[in-house]
Amino acid sequence: MDKLTRDIRMQCPIPISDYPTVQLAHGGGGMLMHQLITKMFAPAFDNELLRTQHDGAVFEVPRGRMAFSTDSYVVSPLFFPGGDIGSLAVNGTVNDLSMCGARPLYLSVGMILEEGLPMETLWRVVQSMKKAADHAGVALVTGDTKVVDKGKGDGIFINTAGVGVIEHDLRIAPDSVMAGDAILVNGDLARHGITIMASREGLAFESRIDSDCAALNHVVQKLIADGLDIHCLRDLTRGGLASALVEIAEASSLHINIKQTDIPVRDDVHGACEMLGFDPLYVANEGRMAVFLPEDQADRALEIMRGDAEGKGAVKVGSVDSTDSKLVTLTSHIGANRIVDMLSGEQLPRIC
Amino acid sequence: MDKLTRDIRMQCPIPISDYPTVQLAHGGGGMLMHQLITKMFAPAFDNELLRTQHDGAVFEVPRGRMAFSTDSYVVSPLFFPGGDIGSLAVNGTVNDLSMCGARPLYLSVGMILEEGLPMETLWRVVQSMKKAADHAGVALVTGDTKVVDKGKGDGIFINTAGVGVIEHDLRIAPDSVMAGDAILVNGDLARHGITIMASREGLAFESRIDSDCAALNHVVQKLIADGLDIHCLRDLTRGGLASALVEIAEASSLHINIKQTDIPVRDDVHGACEMLGFDPLYVANEGRMAVFLPEDQADRALEIMRGDAEGKGAVKVGSVDSTDSKLVTLTSHIGANRIVDMLSGEQLPRIC
Numbered sequence: 001m002d003k004l005t006r007d008i009r010m011q012c013p014i015p016i017s018d019y020p021t022v023q024l025a026h027g028g029g030g031m032l033m034h035q036l037i038t039k040m041f042a043p044a045f046d047n048e049l050l051r052t053q054h055d056g057a058v059f060e061v062p063r064g065r066m067a068f069s070t071d072s073y074v075v076s077p078l079f080f081p082g083g084d085i086g087s088l089a090v091n092g093t094v095n096d097l098s099m100c101g102a103r104p105l106y107l108s109v110g111m112i113l114e115e116g117l118p119m120e121t122l123w124r125v126v127q128s129m130k131k132a133a134d135h136a137g138v139a140l141v142t143g144d145t146k147v148v149d150k151g152k153g154d155g156i157f158i159n160t161a162g163v164g165v166i167e168h169d170l171r172i173a174p175d176s177v178m179a180g181d182a183i184l185v186n187g188d189l190a191r192h193g194i195t196i197m198a199s200r201e202g203l204a205f206e207s208r209i210d211s212d213c214a215a216l217n218h219v220v221q222k223l224i225a226d227g228l229d230i231h232c233l234r235d236l237t238r239g240g241l242a243s244a245l246v247e248i249a250e251a252s253s254l255h256i257n258i259k260q261t262d263i264p265v266r267d268d269v270h271g272a273c274e275m276l277g278f279d280p281l282y283v284a285n286e287g288r289m290a291v292f293l294p295e296d297q298a299d300r301a302l303e304i305m306r307g308d309a310e311g312k313g314a315v316k317v318g319s320v321d322s323t324d325s326k327l328v329t330l331t332s333h334i335g336a337n338r339i340v341d342m343l344s345g346e347q348l349p350r351i352c
Numbered sequence: 353m354d355k356l357t358r359d360i361r362m363q364c365p366i367p368i369s370d371y372p373t374v375q376l377a378h379g380g381g382g383m384l385m386h387q388l389i390t391k392m393f394a395p396a397f398d399n400e401l402l403r404t405q406h407d408g409a410v411f412e413v414p415r416g417r418m419a420f421s422t423d424s425y426v427v428s429p430l431f432f433p434g435g436d437i438g439s440l441a442v443n444g445t446v447n448d449l450s451m452c453g454a455r456p457l458y459l460s461v462g463m464i465l466e467e468g469l470p471m472e473t474l475w476r477v478v479q480s481m482k483k484a485a486d487h488a489g490v491a492l493v494t495g496d497t498k499v500v501d502k503g504k505g506d507g508i509f510i511n512t513a514g515v516g517v518i519e520h521d522l523r524i525a526p527d528s529v530m531a532g533d534a535i536l537v538n539g540d541l542a543r544h545g546i547t548i549m550a551s552r553e554g555l556a557f558e559s560r561i562d563s564d565c566a567a568l569n570h571v572v573q574k575l576i577a578d579g580l581d582i583h584c585l586r587d588l589t590r591g592g593l594a595s596a597l598v599e600i601a602e603a604s605s606l607h608i609n610i611k612q613t614d615i616p617v618r619d620d621v622h623g624a625c626e627m628l629g630f631d632p633l634y635v636a637n638e639g640r641m642a643v644f645l646p647e648d649q650a651d652r653a654l655e656i657m658r659g660d661a662e663g664k665g666a667v668k669v670g671s672v673d674s675t676d677s678k679l680v681t682l683t684s685h686i687g688a689n690r691i692v693d694m695l696s697g698e699q700l701p702r703i704c
Contacts, residue, residue, distance in 0.1 A: 029590025029636070030695030034599075053603055054525050055451040055587065056421025058518065063415035069408030070460035070513055071496045099407040108422035110511045112464070144423045144511075148702060152506040157498075159462045161422055161513030166410065173406050235407065238381025247386075251405055284381070343382035350500060 005120075012123040013039040022117040027147030041109075041143060044126045045133070049106070049141040057106060057141035062165065067102035069093055070161035076350045078121065078155055080199040082191075082210030085158055086128030088286060088352060091215045092237070093160040094136045098220040099233040099289065101172035102164030104136065109143040109160055114153035125156060136215035138162070168224050174251035176231040179322035182298035183256065184291040186219065186305050187212065187313035188264040189241055193283035194272045196351045207268045214287030219308040223291070228301055232292040235285070237352055239343060241317070242281040244290055245328045246342045255325040258318030258340070260332045281330075282343050284351045295319065357472075364475040365391040374469040379499030393461075393495060396478045397485070401458070401493040409458060409493035414517065419454035421445055422513035428702045430473065430507055432551040434543075434562030438480030440638060440704060441510040443567045444589070446488045450572040451585040451641065453524035454516030456488065461495040461512055466505035477508060488567035490514070520576050526603035528583045531674035534650035535608065536643040538571065538657050539564065539665035540616040541593055545635035546624045548703045559620045566639030571660040575643070580653055584644040587637075589704055591695060593669070594633040596642055597680045598694045607677040610670030610692070612684045633682075634695050636703045647671065 009016050014036060025032040042050060049057040073089040083091075090107065097104040109129065113122065133140050195211040198204070216235065223230060232252075234244045241263070249256045265273075265280045273280045287310060293301055298316055305311030328340040361368050366388060377384040394402060401409040425441040435443075442459065449456040461481065465474065485492050547563040549555070568587065575582060584604075586596045593615070601608045617625075617632045625632045639662060645653055650668055657663030680692040 024701045025696075027590075028695070028701060029592075029595050030634075032696070033590075034694060052525055052527070053599065055448040056419045056454070056514075058417055058419050058452050058454070058525075061413055061415065061418050063413065065410055066413050066515075067408045067410050068458055068460060068513075068515055069494050070462045070511070072462040072464050072498050072511060074464060074498045074500050096407040100410050102408070102410070106420055108420060108513050110422045110424040110462075110513070112424050112426060112509055142421050146424045146426045146509075146702075146704075148426050148506060148509075151503065154500060154504040157464055157500075157509065159422070159424060159496075159511035159513075161420075161460045161462070161511075162408075163418075163420055163515060173404055173410075175404070238379075238385075240381075243381050247405065282382075342386060343380070344377075344384070349376045349380060350498075352498075 008124060009120055012120060014119050016119050019119050021119060022113045022115060022122060022147055024115050024147050024149065027145050033145065036145065040126060044130050045140040047139040047141060065166035067097050067100035067164045067166060069096035070159060071096060072157060072159040073352055074157050074350050075196065075352050076154065077199050080195050080211055082195060083213035084125060084128050085156055086125040087132040088213055089158040089160045090129050090132035090136060091213055091286060092352065093162040094138060094215045094217050095235045097162050097164040098217040099235050101170055101224065102166045103221060104138045104162050104164040104217050106141045107138050107160050107162045109140050111145045112153055112157040113147045114155055115147055115150040117155050136217055170230055172230055172233055174232055174248045177248055177252035177254060177292045177320055178231060179254055179320055180295055181231055181292045181320040182295045182316050183318040184298060184301055184314055184316050186289055186311040188266050189285055189288060190265055190269050190273060190280035190283035192286040193348050193351050194269055197276060197348055205268055205272055209269060212285050212287040214310050216287065216289055216310055219305055219310045222304050222308055223301060226304055228293055228297050230291065230293050234290045236288045236290060237286060238284050240282040240284055242340050243342055246340065249326050249328050253324050253326050255321035255323045256318060256328045257321055258330050260330055262315060262317045264313055264315055284348065286352065360476060361472055364472060366471050368471050371471050373471060374465045374467060374474060374499055376467050376499050376501065379497050392478060396482050397492040399491045399493060417518035419449050419452035419516045419518060421448035422511060423448060424509060424511040425704055426509050426702050427548065427704050428506065429551050432563055433547050435565035436477060436480050437508055437510055438477040439484040440565055441512045442481050442484035442488060443565055443638060444704065445512040445514040446490060446567045446569050447587045449514050449516035450569040451587050453522055453576065454518045455573060456490045456514050456516040456569050458493045459490050459512050459514045461492050463497045464505055464509040465499045466507055467499055467502040469507050488569055522582055524582055524585055526584055526600045529600055529604035529606060529644045529672055530583060531606055531672055532647055533583055533644045533672040534647045534668050535670040536650060536653055536666060536668050538641055538663040540618050541637055541640060542617055542621050542625060542632035542635035544638040545700050545703050546621055549628060549700055557620055557624055561620060564637050564639040566662050568639065568641055568662055571657055571662045574656050574660055575653060578656055580645055580649050582643065582645050586642045588640045588642060589638060590636050592634040592636055594692050595694055598692065601678050601680050605676050605678050607673035607675045608670060608680045609673055610682050612682055614667060614669045616665055616667055636700065638704060
């Protein structure tokens with residue numbers, strides 16, 4: 001046992017010697033559940049709202065628009081280079097709210113634990129959630145824990161839902177996209193999906209590939225604060241850039257064109273995609289988004305994005321056309337155009 | 353195959369002949385997931401917010417207090433007399449918001465489906481959620497679907513989160529409970545847990561026992577609208593009346609006394625509890641709550657509750673004492689007092 005592992009075990013607020021694993025009773029509404037909540041969750045996520053020990057969190061909001069979103073996380077494995085199910089669960093919902101143009105405020109946490117889950121694993125995930133929440137500047141204010149019998153779950157599933165406030169007058173939505181919009185992305189694509197696949201299959205590449213898992217709320221807030229006329233934001237999760245664009249072309253009834261030479265994919269990630277038979281356009285990201293805004297504001301937006309930790313690799317990848325074809329086309333390296341379709345099957349299961 | 357089953361199969365918007373069961377690709381971000389969302393979920397839950405197909409729902413709120421809550425549902429079996437996982441998932445979160453004194457507005461739905469789940473089962477659950485949401489007057493405005501490999505889940509797990517508005521100045525919370533408060537419940541206890549246990553074990557009783565699963569928002573809104581000085585509301589789910597009172601005694605630092613002769617438990621439920629070795633005080637309910645308010649307002653509150661479909665069996669079960677013992681005591685049939693403790697183990701796994 002290395003020192004880090006020993007330290008984590010020592011710090012676990014439920015003594016691992018007493019409860020090495022999660023029991024069904026940890027979700028049963030009795031003493032063990034009470035202990036898990038009051039000793040592990042409440043101190044780790046501590047905030048004023050959580051402290052009321054009520055059925056939900058109660059808070060003041062200003063009059064105006066709010067955003068509300070949810071995602072469940074079933075990623076396998078639970079820990080991977082660049083993140084884990086905990087940071088993913090926080091960042092994912094922070095990003096969904098950010099894509100609505102909202103400033104994320106509060107998150108809920110619903111855990112479904114499998115009986116027999118090592119208590120140490122739960123403790124690591126809880127700490128990771130806390131760290132990600134602090135980094136994003138959101139509070140985990142209400143939650144729920146269920147335990148299912150061994151063999152009826154897979155370690156931990158986490159649902160997070162979130163609420164945020166919209167503090168501007170933009171209408172950021174797929175059907176606000178307009179002809180003439182530039183399409184920007186905030187960095188290189190396809191790392192998250194490839195990282196998960198490599199972890200799961202035990203593949204090692206020459207270079208280290210980490211997930212791009214990150215919270216995008218700070219960079220989005222900078223774009224909004226600058227007064228840019230943002231039409232749409234979309235995170236490039238399941239289905240990757242391609243699926244996001246296909247959905248937006250459909251919702252806006254406009255033609256989207258992207259240029260293969262402009263799409264940023266690292267060489268090692270490209271190589272891994274080729275080896276595994278994936279098209280990086282369809283591979284999931286967890287810290288990447290597409291930004292739609294008028295072409296003449298693209299340079300300013302890129303400048304702002306590149307000034308943020310989560311936008312250093314920001315580039316323009318395409319534009320929105322005036323034709324109402326509802327199609328997404330890709331102009332290849334040699335100048336040929338092909339239609340980008342929604343994937344019919346599944347490329348990578350359980351990547352988030 | 354009976355007519356009802358045939359009708360449900362015929363109406364399933366994903367042709368059961370093409371997709372008799374849920375596939376991994378139904379959660380993969382591609383065409384099959386798109387079909388499931390646009391053909392089944394979107395039309396069933398249809399509302400203006402859902403129609404934007406965005407990463408979250410955006411809505412206007414008035415300035416003031418809001419409540420936010422979440423619960424995951426892992427009940428086994430999925431269908432039981434008086435409800436199913438779908439109605440439970442809607443009513444549970446509606447009730448959590450109601451216990452905060454909020455009027456529930458919007459719910460999110462996060463589904464974790466197991467590969468191989470019959471498509472018909474999913475369709476039944478979706479319809480049940482829609483019906484429950486309509487009855488409670490809430491809209492399902494945003495959601496997420498994940499599919500896990502066969503053997504890594506158990507049919508369907510559902511998370512719902514919800515937001516609601518607080519339209520009064522009361523501070524309804526455990527630490528608002530005061531000495532002299534009466535404790536009311538809105539009907540007979542322990543039916544939900546016993547129903548689940550009986551369904552799971554294939555037990556049949558002489559009389560039919562249905563779950564009490566119900567939405568409590570309408571009866572709570574009536575109590576609030578009448579101007580009653582409600583101090584605390586608590587739904588009596590996992591851990592039953594006993595665990596709820598123990599938590600509130602602790603949070604309020606006051607002594608709670610309940611009278612066994614006043615606690616409403618149906619004779620057949622009592623018999624089932626004795627047979628199965630359960631104490632009805634600890635058995636879960638899904639449509640029952642405890643109401644704390646000044647003793648002199650108890651009669652008026654009971655009158656209002658009895659006038660609502662979800663409060664016909666409302667009675668006073670106890671009161672809050674001025675001593676600061678933080679204990680819950682039960683005065684038995686013969687007048688003896690015993691301490692009511694939190695259950696150390698788990699009485700009934702996976703009842704919600």
